[in-house]
Amino acid sequence: MPKRFSTLGRYPSTRLRRNRREDWSRRLVAEHKLSVDDLIWPVFVQEGKNARTPVDSMPGVDRLSVDLLVDAVKEARDLGIPAVALFPETDPKSKTPDGREAYNPGNLVCRATTAVKKAVPDIGIMTDVALDPFNSDGHDGIVRDGYVQNDETLDALIKQAIVQTEAGADIQAPSDMMDGRIGAIRKALDGKGFIHAQIMSYAAKYASAFYNPFRDAIGSSGALKGDKKTYQMDYANSDEALREVGFDIEEGADMVMVKPGLPYLDIVHRVKESFGVPTYAYQVSGEYAMLRGAADRGWLDWDKVLIETLTSFKRAGCDGILTYGAVDAARLLKSK
Numbered sequence: 091m092p093k094r095f096s097t098l099g100r101y102p103s104t105r106l107r108r109n110r111r112e113d114w115s116r117r118l119v120a121e122h123k124l125s126v127d128d129l130i131w132p133v134f135v136q137e138g139k140n141a142r143t144p145v146d147s148m149p150g151v152d153r154l155s156v157d158l159l160v161d162a163v164k165e166a167r168d169l170g171i172p173a174v175a176l177f178p179e180t181d182p183k184s185k186t187p188d189g190r191e192a193y194n195p196g197n198l199v200c201r202a203t204t205a206v207k208k209a210v211p212d213i214g215i216m217t218d219v220a221l222d223p224f225n226s227d228g229h230d231g232i233v234r235d236g237y238v239q240n241d242e243t244l245d246a247l248i249k250q251a252i253v254q255t256e257a258g259a260d261i262q263a264p265s266d267m268m269d270g271r272i273g274a275i276r277k278a279l280d281g282k283g284f285i286h287a288q289i290m291s292y293a294a295k296y297a298s299a300f301y302n303p304f305r306d307a308i309g310s311s312g313a314l315k316g317d318k319k320t321y322q323m324d325y326a327n328s329d330e331a332l333r334e335v336g337f338d339i340e341e342g343a344d345m346v347m348v349k350p351g352l353p354y355l356d357i358v359h360r361v362k363e364s365f366g367v368p369t370y371a372y373q374v375s376g377e378y379a380m381l382r383g384a385a386d387r388g389w390l391d392w393d394k395v396l397i398e399t400l401t402s403f404k405r406a407g408c409d410g411i412l413t414y415g416a417v418d419a420a421r422l423l424k425s426k
């Protein structure tokens with residue numbers, strides 16, 4: 091991309107519509123291209139067998155039991171999707187204030203990971219590192235004295251990252267926003283000999299109202315008291331995102347993520363320009379709900395807005411995108 095426009099050209103010798111006139115020409119001058127290789131598919135997992143429960147606030151998205159998850163991941167692999175991100179819906183009976191179910195090696199997400207890795211070894215598996223699916227307060231960390239405790243939470247996150255890696259997950263994705271978590275997790279993984287375990291840090295994660303449907307999907311909305319503003323970022327801030335990303339790279343993150351996606355593409359752009367590291371964004375549940383909800387009413391064309399928004403992420407500087415529309419997008423890209 092030109093950094094400076096020294097030769098602008100002038101109408102009528104220059105007509106910018108010339109290059110846009112034919113489809114072949116538009117393809118020839120296209121600056122960015124969305125490919126199936128850019129997609130990460132987040133999937134919700136539930137207990138049971140042959141069980142599938144629709145998520146009301148995310149039309150078209152179901153929670154899947156492990157057996158159905160394996161089939162779904164096979165399909166994603168066959169479409170060429172490089173990686174999936176697994177999120178468990180935890181039985182409320184297993185939720186405690188310390189979220190210890192997070193590091194139970196027999197928990198749902200670990201069982202799901204092992205089953206998927208065995209059946210579909212050639213797709214990447216990403217697991218979240220945060221306590222919210224397991225914490226009776228619905229928070230990403232341990233709450234004491236009305237405050238999410240940073241360093242105490244790190245101990246739990248380390249254990250969670252280790253059991254998930256032992257279960258077969260390839261990428262640990264800390265989404266908790268505790269200070270120092272990336273360094274602590276990297277050190278613990280290395281200490282266990284998991285030198286190849288990758289870390290995709292939710293580096294610039296904002297306290298956003300766009301996560302509500304996700305919290306319905308994993309069943310944490312009922313539990314959550316208050317908000318996550320003492321650890322997730324203030325959406326008024328942009329320079330602070332660069333500090334977060336910089337810290338995470340120094341601490342050993344292999345890839346960094348900005349979240350949410352579409353309303354935060356300015357942050358993606360700054361991150362990619364400033365650091366030039368593998369950069370991702372998450373088209374989150376609320377963004378999905380907005381587009382799908384409107385499309386289901388006939389107000390938007392789902393296929394078109396999906397590809398348009400995902401291409402916008404690429405244009406902003408993303409190397410890849412987490413999207414609930416990954417399978418739909420992969421099919422559309424294939425049929426083109």
Ligand code: PBG
Nearest residue numbers: 220222230265300301304374375
């Ligand atoms: C939890 C987590 C959240 C998401 C991914 N990991 C929610 C939250 O922080 O409350 C949101 C994903 C989405 O909305 O699609 N640590």
